[in-house]
Amino acid sequence: xxxxxxxxxxxxxxxxxxxxxxxxxxxxxxxxDHFNFAQGEMAMFSAFITWQLIDWGANYWVAFFVCIVxxxxxxxxxxxxxxxPIHNAPILSHIVxxxxxxxxxxxxxxxxxxxxxxxxxxxxxxxMPLDIRMIGAHEVGIVGVTLIMLALIYLFFRFTPIGLAMRxxxxxxxxxxxxxxxxxxxxxxxxxxxxxIGAVAGMMIAPIVxxxxxxxxxxxxxxxxxxxxxxxxxPLGAVLGGFLMGVLENLAGTYIIGSELKLTxxxxxxxxxxxxxxxxxxxxxxxxxx
Amino acid sequence: xxxxxxxxxxxxYGPIQALHGISFSLxxxxxxxxxxxxxxxxxxxxxxxxxxxxxxxxxxxxxxxIAGKATEAIVRHGVAHVPEGRGTFVRVxxxxxxxxxxxxxxxxxxxxxxxxxxxxxxxRLKERRNQxxxxxxxxxxxxxxxxxxxxxxxxxxxxxxxxxxxAPLIVQELFGILRxxxxxxxxxxxxxxxNASLALELADHAYLLETGRVVMSGTADEISADESVxxxxxxx
Numbered sequence: 230x231x232x233x234x235x236x237x238x239x240x241x242x243x244x245x246x247x248x249x250x251x252x253x254x255x256x257x258x259x260x261x262d263h264f265n266f267a268q269g270e271m272a273m274f275s276a277f278i279t280w281q282l283i284d285w286g287a288n289y290w291v292a293f294f295v296c297i298v299x300x301x302x303x304x305x306x307x308x309x310x311x312x313x314p315i316h317n318a319p320i321l322s323h324i325v326x327x328x329x330x331x332x333x334x335x336x337x338x339x340x341x342x343x344x345x346x347x348x349x350x351x352x353x354x355x356x357m358p359l360d361i362r363m364i365g366a367h368e369v370g371i372v373g374v375t376l377i378m379l380a381l382i383y384l385f386f387r388f389t390p391i392g393l394a395m396r397x398x399x400x401x402x403x404x405x406x407x408x409x410x411x412x413x414x415x416x417x418x419x420x421x422x423x424x425x426i427g428a429v430a431g432m433m434i435a436p437i438v439x440x441x442x443x444x445x446x447x448x449x450x451x452x453x454x455x456x457x458x459x460x461x462x463x464p465l466g467a468v469l470g471g472f473l474m475g476v477l478e479n480l481a482g483t484y485i486i487g488s489e490l491k492l493t494x495x496x497x498x499x500x501x502x503x504x505x506x507x508x509x510x511x512x513x514x515x516x517x518x519x
Numbered sequence: 520x521x522x523x524x525x526x527x528x529x530x531x532y533g534p535i536q537a538l539h540g541i542s543f544s545l546x547x548x549x550x551x552x553x554x555x556x557x558x559x560x561x562x563x564x565x566x567x568x569x570x571x572x573x574x575x576x577x578x579x580x581x582x583x584x585i586a587g588k589a590t591e592a593i594v595r596h597g598v599a600h601v602p603e604g605r606g607t608f609v610r611v612x613x614x615x616x617x618x619x620x621x622x623x624x625x626x627x628x629x630x631x632x633x634x635x636x637x638x639x640x641x642x643r644l645k646e647r648r649n650q651x652x653x654x655x656x657x658x659x660x661x662x663x664x665x666x667x668x669x670x671x672x673x674x675x676x677x678x679x680x681x682x683x684x685x686a687p688l689i690v691q692e693l694f695g696i697l698r699x700x701x702x703x704x705x706x707x708x709x710x711x712x713x714n715a716s717l718a719l720e721l722a723d724h725a726y727l728l729e730t731g732r733v734v735m736s737g738t739a740d741e742i743s744a745d746e747s748v749x750x751x752x753x754x755x
Contacts, residue, residue: 393619394622396608396611397611403606405619407594407602408620409623410623
């Protein structure tokens with residue numbers, strides 16, 4: 230029983246990482262209706278920016294917020310420069326660009342900062358209060374940060390005109406133009422927000438896995454799995470899916486399949502969900518009368 | 520100069536030319552209809568006016584040239600397009616669809632009043648305000664499309680086949696409401712219809728398109744009285 234509790238809690242801790250990255254996956258999916266395979270690498274790159282700022286002597290929180298702003302602008306710039314010109318191209322062209330971005334960010338980070346692992350500071354205290362040992366303070370911090378981001382995203386999409394316009398522009402671009410929405414800028418905004426959320430995820434993840442250009446490889450797969458499990462259209466679903474992936478991965482690894490097959494497990498979950506419940510746990514089923 | 524003045528309008532879909540230099544005009548507060556068979560270029564004409572296809576020629580609205588401008592910029596001049604196929608935002612609610620119609624406006628109090636006015640015209644939409652718009656019936660979605668256009672507080676409405684796929688009773692109701700909007704609020708309308716008799720009843724002026732060219736124009740009464748129009752389009 231102790232082992233079960235231990236594994237569940239540590240599953241929740243890793244789940245928070247997946248939830249974080251799943252959130253940025255859902256964000257970009259809301260905005261452009263596609264997966265962005267480079268999402269993890271963008272988050273990694275953002276974490277490196279923060280690391281560099283701290284290395285130059287900046288305060289953690291200054292670096293934290295500067296990184297979010299830079300990532301937001303960078304995300305918008307990627308959309309405007311790379312994706313706007315191929316806006317009407319078939320989806321395969323987009324996928325090729327996603328893969329190219331993945332390589333570019335990965336290689337550039339390696340070129341600038343090298344492939345050796347670096348320590349990344351955590352903003353949270355070293356020890357949990359009350360001498361709790363089951364789960365670390367940083368893990369609890371990630372859960373908190375994830376939930377705060379979730380709340381902000383929910384409020385943004387649910388209650389602001391821009392959030393509504395973003396959803397409209399993604400789902401029906403022609404109709405969106407006809408009500409005066411500048412669809413191009415909505416897409417850019419979606420990219421900016423996704424990059425900013427990814428930046429927070431990267432900065433939360435880096436203290437655990439250590440900072441290096443390949444740090445997101447496995448995590449992104451679990452993040453995708455979490456997003457698919459939760460339903461690609463639902464931020465809350467993504468967070469729940471992320472936690473669920475973390476716990477399932479840990480329990481399956483402990484009791485059933487052993488640690489070698491853990492990554493395969495994520496892929497099996499993605500395929501299973503897509504076959505049996507494509508809309509995920511909380512994804513909105515689009516009903517349309519014709 | 521007329522309220523909407525279109526001169527030598529040409530439109531292209533890639534290498535294919537759909538409009539071969541058509542000219543027409545619309546007076547402020549008037550309803551003009553464009554008639555023609557399938558493929559005559561009616562929808563293309565409307566899409567050209569709001570910048571959704573590549574065009575040549577001149578389009579001026581209220582004395583200002585709008586040719587070549589981006590769709591969202593033209594909309595901000597007060598041109599509301601009710602598109603072919605209704606263009607419903609299916610994933611959001613009825614009320615959110617209406618809110619989106621007022622996206623370019625900043626006068627939130629007046630927007631609220633306009634929302635109530637739209638619900639006044641279409642009580643059914645109020646009943647279904649929190650329902651996902653994709654689940655509305657065809658007639659309700661057509662009402663929603665008109666309602667969404669009204670939320671812009673437009674000066675000109677472009678209506679593309681508003682009667683398409685609707686039951687005769689609902690068509691009567693909808694056209695009655697369009698007439699009211701035109702009379703009471705002075706909204707000018709450019710109407711494209713397959714149903715010629717219905718369109719000529721509502722409109723004051725009419726243009727007849729054939730394969731991208733204007734072949735006849737006049738007041739609605741003149742066009743209705745024309746022998747060949749009666750044979751080809753009105754069927755009596």
